Amino acid sequence: MQRDHKVFDLIQKENERQENGIELIASENFASRQVMEAMGTVLTNKYAEGLPGRRYYGGCEVVDEIEDLARERAKELFGASWVNVQPHSGAQANAAVMLAVLKPGDTILGFDLSHGGHLTHGSPVNFSGKLYRPSFYGVEKETGMVNYDHVEEIAKKEKPRLIICGASAYSREWDYERLREIADEVDALLMADIAHPAGLIARGLLDDPLEFCHIVTTTTHKTLRGPRGGMIMMGDDFDNPFGLKTPKGNIRKMSALLDSGVFPGTQGGPLEHVIAAKAVAFGEALTDEYMDYIIQVKKNAAVMAKRFMEKGYDVISGGTDNHLMLIDLRSKGEITGKEAENALIKADVTINKNMVPFDTRSPFVTSGIRVGTAAVTTRGMKESDMEKIVDLIDEVLANIDNEDKIRDVKEFVNSWMKKFPLYK
Numbered sequence: 001m002q003r004d005h006k007v008f009d010l011i012q013k014e015n016e017r018q019e020n021g022i023e024l025i026a027s028e029n030f031a032s033r034q035v036m037e038a039m040g041t042v043l044t045n046k047y048a049e050g051l052p053g054r055r056y057y058g059g060c061e062v063v064d065e066i067e068d069l070a071r072e073r074a075k076e077l078f079g080a081s082w083v084n085v086q087p088h089s090g091a092q093a094n095a096a097v098m099l100a101v102l103k104p105g106d107t108i109l110g111f112d113l114s115h116g117g118h119l120t121h122g123s124p125v126n127f128s129g130k131l132y133r134p135s136f137y138g139v140e141k142e143t144g145m146v147n148y149d150h151v152e153e154i155a156k157k158e159k160p161r162l163i164i165c166g167a168s169a170y171s172r173e174w175d176y177e178r179l180r181e182i183a184d185e186v187d188a189l190l191m192a193d194i195a196h197p198a199g200l201i202a203r204g205l206l207d208d209p210l211e212f213c214h215i216v217t218t219t220t221h222k223t224l225r226g227p228r229g230g231m232i233m234m235g236d237d238f239d240n241p242f243g244l245k246t247p248k249g250n251i252r253k254m255s256a257l258l259d260s261g262v263f264p265g266t267q268g269g270p271l272e273h274v275i276a277a278k279a280v281a282f283g284e285a286l287t288d289e290y291m292d293y294i295i296q297v298k299k300n301a302a303v304m305a306k307r308f309m310e311k312g313y314d315v316i317s318g319g320t321d322n323h324l325m326l327i328d329l330r331s332k333g334e335i336t337g338k339e340a341e342n343a344l345i346k347a348d349v350t351i352n353k354n355m356v357p358f359d360t361r362s363p364f365v366t367s368g369i370r371v372g373t374a375a376v377t378t379r380g381m382k383e384s385d386m387e388k389i390v391d392l393i394d395e396v397l398a399n400i401d402n403e404d405k406i407r408d409v410k411e412f413v414n415s416w417m418k419k420f421p422l423y424k
Contacts, residue, residue: 019422020414021348022389026196026324026372027168029225030379030422032284035277039227043273049263063272070275073282077202080210080233082255085278086262086270087230090195090219093262094120095127097215097232100261101189102161104131109151109160109188112138115357116170116316116326118193135160139170139357144317146170148178155186165213166193169354169370171305171320173207180212191215195230197322199223199294199374202285206322210235215258223297223323223374225290226281227274232258293377297323300373303383307390308371316356316368324372328356335397337366343400347409349393379420 018030043063049056052064052071067085074083087093102108108128110121115138119126122134135158137151155163163183165174176192183190192209198218200206209216216233220226234255263270284290305315305325314331329335337353344351355361356368373386381389392409399405 017348020417021350022392022413022417023375024349024351024371024373024389026352026370026374027219027222028372029221029223029374031221031225031227031277031281033423035225035227035280035284038277038280039273041273041276043276044271046272047269048272049269051259051263063275066272066276066279067270070279070282073279073286074231074233077282077285078210078216078233079208079235080216081236082234084232084255084259084262085220085229085275086267087217087232088267088271088274089228090118090193090217090230091120092266093217093219093230093232094118094191094193096261096266097191097217097258098128098132098162098261099265100257101215102132105133106161107133107135107158108162108164109135109137109155109158110164111146111167111170112136114355114359114363115139116167117164118166118168118195121164121166121193139317141358144357145172146174148175148182151179152182152185155182155188159186160188162189162191164191164193165209166195166217168196169324169326170317171301171315171322171325172317173321174209176207176209176212183214189214191217193217195219196222196324196372199225199285199290200298200322203291203294205294205298214254220278220281223294224281224285225293225374225378226285227277229271229274229278231278232262234258296382297373297377299383300377300381300386301325304371304373304386304390307387311390311394313394323374324370326354326356326368326370328368329397330356330367332397335400336361337368338364339400340369340397343396343406344393346403346406347392347396348413349389349396349409351393379417379422381420 046063047057048060048063052067070085071083108122111117113123120128123129137154140147165179190213192213195218197206218231220229301320301323305320308315314328316326341353351369351371353366354368354370355366359367361367
């Protein structure tokens with residue numbers, strides 16, 4: 001068969017873009033060669049609706065072993081009692097959970113998207129805001145942090161069936177124990193969406209939500225550095241308030257309900273080639289090498305946040321506990337997030353515009369940017385490199401209308417990145 005040069009030439013262009021630039025989008029990372037190799041195998045040919053040992057198709061003996069391996073490694077990595085590794089994405093995982101435990105019109109209490117939450121936490125443009133009745137909590141204007149007493153007040157008023165914690169642009173630790181107390185007080189389920197800090201949580205660098213949350217969802221890329229995908233987990237201690245008569249410590253009935261939320265509830269055949277890549281990534285995340293990596297991710301983020309503040313930028317909440325930070329550009333005048341993103345792209349520094357708490361601009365313009373250290377740490381960059389990156393960003397934003405200055409930064413970035421080859 002003739003090679004499709006158009007497609008593969010474009011893939012090569014994207015490879016060069018990743019190799020030559022500085023990747024700071026907090027939700028992105030670089031998967032290993034063996035993770036990518038697993039995705040490009042004959043497993044993509046196999047339909048396997050259902051669960052291992054209970055498929056709707058024949059010939060699933062091998063993919064059953066692969067999916068079981070992925071599940072066992074995930075359990076070991078997170079200390080979970082039950083997992084489902086089939087969700088195609090974090091959004092799919094959240095959709096499956098909500099389908100399983102909610103009825104249309106039920107109230108959910110989620111973290112406000114404009115304060116750092118996620119679309120699937122109740123945004124009116126998302127299924128979560130269309131099928132269910134959304135209510136929200138956010139951060140305090142003075143601190144940039146969640147006030148749990150305020151969360152409790154809202155929960156008592158709204159009486160949600162499901163409380164969601166976790167975020168896409170919140171840099172601080174979560175008090176899962178306090179949130180569980182709130183959930184128990186109003187007879188709600190508590191779900192943690194740890195899509196962003198999953199790698200830090202897995203290796204004990206952040207608090208473990210499985211100890212207090214009924215359900216935990218995550219993506220398998222970002223800080224986990226695996227393939228793009230999702231996962232649902234539960235811990236040992238499950239006490240369900242919705243009349244399922246599930247005894248404490250027995251999660252069988254709830255796991256069956258969540259399994260049905262994935263298939264047949266929201267998905268058909270699982271992507272067994274991606275599940276194989278998840279198994280590879282979980283195996284990598286269990287190694288000492290990954291532990292060194294994820295420690296460095298957190299160190300790099302702390303240094304980067306500190307450097308931004310030294311340069312006069314307003315880092316929301318005054319720092320970070322994880323791998324990312326949210327920066328309010330209003331401390332630097334009239335520059336918007338959109339303008340910052342576009343200028344930095346010209347310099348081959350990739351970030352994303354992002355709304356900040358109490359933003360006065362639209363989601364398409366924004367007053368802020370979001371920055372993360374997972375991808376640059378994968379390339380081997382350390383604390384001193386983070387300071388240099390911030391200096392480069394500041395140079396671009398201080399000369400946002402100077403094409404020559406931006407071109408100079410781009411040339412420096414391209415030359416500098418040769419010292420940190422992506423795939424040796």
